[in-house]
Amino acid sequence: MNRKLLWGVNSIILVLLVISISISYRYLNPSETLMLNCSSELFDRHKGDSDKGRHYLLVDVIAKGKQAQFNYRYFNLDGSSAGNIRMKGSLLNYDSDANKYSFSVKTKEESEVEDEQRQPEHMQYLSYVSSFNLDNKGMHNLSIETLDLDEQKDYAIVLFQPSNTVCGCRLVH
């Protein structure tokens, strides 16, 4: 194999490596900003159709650079706090084609429970699922995919996985 051919092959390999390293770096160090505010009406159906089973939920999703934070704030109908869950983690990947953000949650803080009976079922559910993953795997992976987006009107319909939850959110700038 002559020297010119060797250099040619080496150059091709070098170019391929540079491309793959730059792509790897981009994907391993995603830097996207996502700020969502989602408000929901919660209904605990086993409590029947009474007001006892009704709560409000405000979810704030903040992803900036590699950092990500999820605040779940639960309220009673009178506006008093019914609990909160704060999760922190990192942005693992952003797929621009699918408009999908993948996160890894590493830590979780929950407000102390005074009366579990009064705690919204949605909060119990979220607490259980996230603790299950954090205790067993040391992380709780989730993704947010945009199903419908209108930046003019500042809203997005998103799909949370793996919970398979659709939610309408306000885009925060």
Place this chain on the structure above:
Amino acid sequence: MQLGSCQFDIQRAQLTNLENGDVWHLPRAELQVLKLLIANRNRIVAKQKLGAADEEHPPLSDSSVTRAVFMLRSFLGPEHEQLIETVKSKGYRLRGEAKHTQWAQMVKLKRGLILGLMIVAIVIAIALVSQFSKSGSTTEPYNVTPLTLLSGQQIKLISYSKSKTNNESLMSVITQFSAGFKGCYSAPWQDIYLSLSHDEQVFNITMRGEKLGQSVVRNLKLSDFRQQKQFISEAWLDEVALCE
């Protein structure tokens, strides 16, 4: 006999560059100079000695010796030309030890190794590129059902599921939910997104539409941990007033 990256075949009087395969049949001057330098390896050999006459040939001039050394160095290449050292006012010295190694085999091995490394590097690079540039496709709805209100207004019920099978529960809840629009003349909603959580514990409803030119979104999340679930009831439909 090895000289840098070249192999010297004394019998055939030729130098072979093992890296690029070039073969040079040495002229008389180059052959004589190289033979003498090899015979006196690591020792200084005077120009006169290098150009001395033998039984068959007349002596070489100093300039012929100089040219022969230049030609030999050129063939050895820039990496190995220093093997033939000029010792000022004294002559030339061939540096290093003679290596009667299995150079050709080593070069073959080296070539194989380089080729192998190249293939591995290309495979890794292609794998990395394909791995990281692979984009996930967007999630398609499981079902889209149009709903016509009394005014003729159409609303789309768009449901999402993790699986394409066993969605009886989801479709059953959607049927119960759509009953809430039966008496509606019109509603501010255009699209209604529906999903049942993976463990069927939470039914999610997101209604999107417009009211007075403003975008409106309403999220309803119904939790039911019971074995026999009843997400939707008539009383609940009245309570949430879906038409408003």
